Amino acid sequence: MYLNGTKLTWLGHAAFRVETPGGKTVLIDPWLKGNPACPESEKEVKKVDVMLCSHGHSDHIGDAVEIAKKHNPVVVGMVELCAWLQSKGVKQASGMNKGGTANILDLKITMVHASHSSGIQDGDRLIYGGEPAGFVMEFSNGLKIYHAGDTCVFGDMAIIGELYKPDIAMLPIGDYYTMSPREAAYACSLLKPKTVIPMHFGTFPILTGTVAEFRKLVKDAEVFEMKPGVTVS
Numbered sequence: 001m002y003l004n005g006t007k008l009t010w011l012g013h014a015a016f017r018v019e020t021p022g023g024k025t026v027l028i029d030p031w032l033k034g035n036p037a038c039p040e041s042e043k044e045v046k047k048v049d050v051m052l053c054s055h056g057h058s059d060h061i062g063d064a065v066e067i068a069k070k071h072n073p074v075v076v077g078m079v080e081l082c083a084w085l086q087s088k089g090v091k092q093a094s095g096m097n098k099g100g101t102a103n104i105l106d107l108k109i110t111m112v113h114a115s116h117s118s119g120i121q122d123g124d125r126l127i128y129g130g131e132p133a134g135f136v137m138e139f140s141n142g143l144k145i146y147h148a149g150d151t152c153v154f155g156d157m158a159i160i161g162e163l164y165k166p167d168i169a170m171l172p173i174g175d176y177y178t179m180s181p182r183e184a185a186y187a188c189s190l191l192k193p194k195t196v197i198p199m200h201f202g203t204f205p206i207l208t209g210t211v212a213e214f215r216k217l218v219k220d221a222e223v224f225e226m227k228p229g230v231t232v233s
């Protein structure tokens with residue numbers, strides 16, 4: 001995997017920390033405290049400048065409000081999801097929508113389609129969180145990373161591949177709530193990344209997809225298995 005100065009840490013499940021070439025810290029899908037795949041040493045966030053939230057499910061935004069209140073990052077997510085975060089006291093929530101690009105600090109963030117759901121569990125109420133999304137991040141060193149969020153495979157991943165040409169794709173492979181290795185391998189053939197990082201597997205027993213199975217099915221991309229808490233640069 002070629003990162004050209006960008007640093008990547010998997011925090012387990014769909015959560016990642018990315019350090020930009022300019023030294024900014026991006027946190028994607030912050031679910032750490034209750035996340036059994038997150039190492040103890042990573043449960044307390046030390047620094048975050050930008051936080052991306054793909055959708056409203058608790059295994060993606062579980063710690064978003066607490067972290068945002070403590071560190072005051074720019075929070076990027078779907079309009080309705082950001083409105084809910086704001087109602088919970090998040091100051092810099094930047095609600096956007098699919099197809100748009102936000103220029104924040106030293107990176108460009110494009111919100112792209114994901115096919116899933118996005119209800120927010122708020123106490124005993126289920127709140128409409130807008131549509132779920134994925135993100136393409138472009139760094140000042142030219143590196144492009146696509147984080148798919150939770151999704152099934154869809155044909156327009158070919159458009160994401162053609163338009164944004166992601167070097168790295170982070171794809172869910174766990175099955176049941178998202179793609180399994182079979183669909184994720186097909187997604188790779190549409191996206192054509194150089195490297196694919198599997199995520200959203202093994203966290204709970206029901207997420208049965210494995211990297212070994214995924215590896216067998218992927219052609220023409222490097223499958224890079226990250227270890228939670230280990231930074232790759």
Ligand code: NI
Binds near residue numbers: 117177
């Ligand atoms: Ni979800």
Ligand code: MN
Binds near residue numbers: 014057059150177
């Ligand atoms: Mn999920």
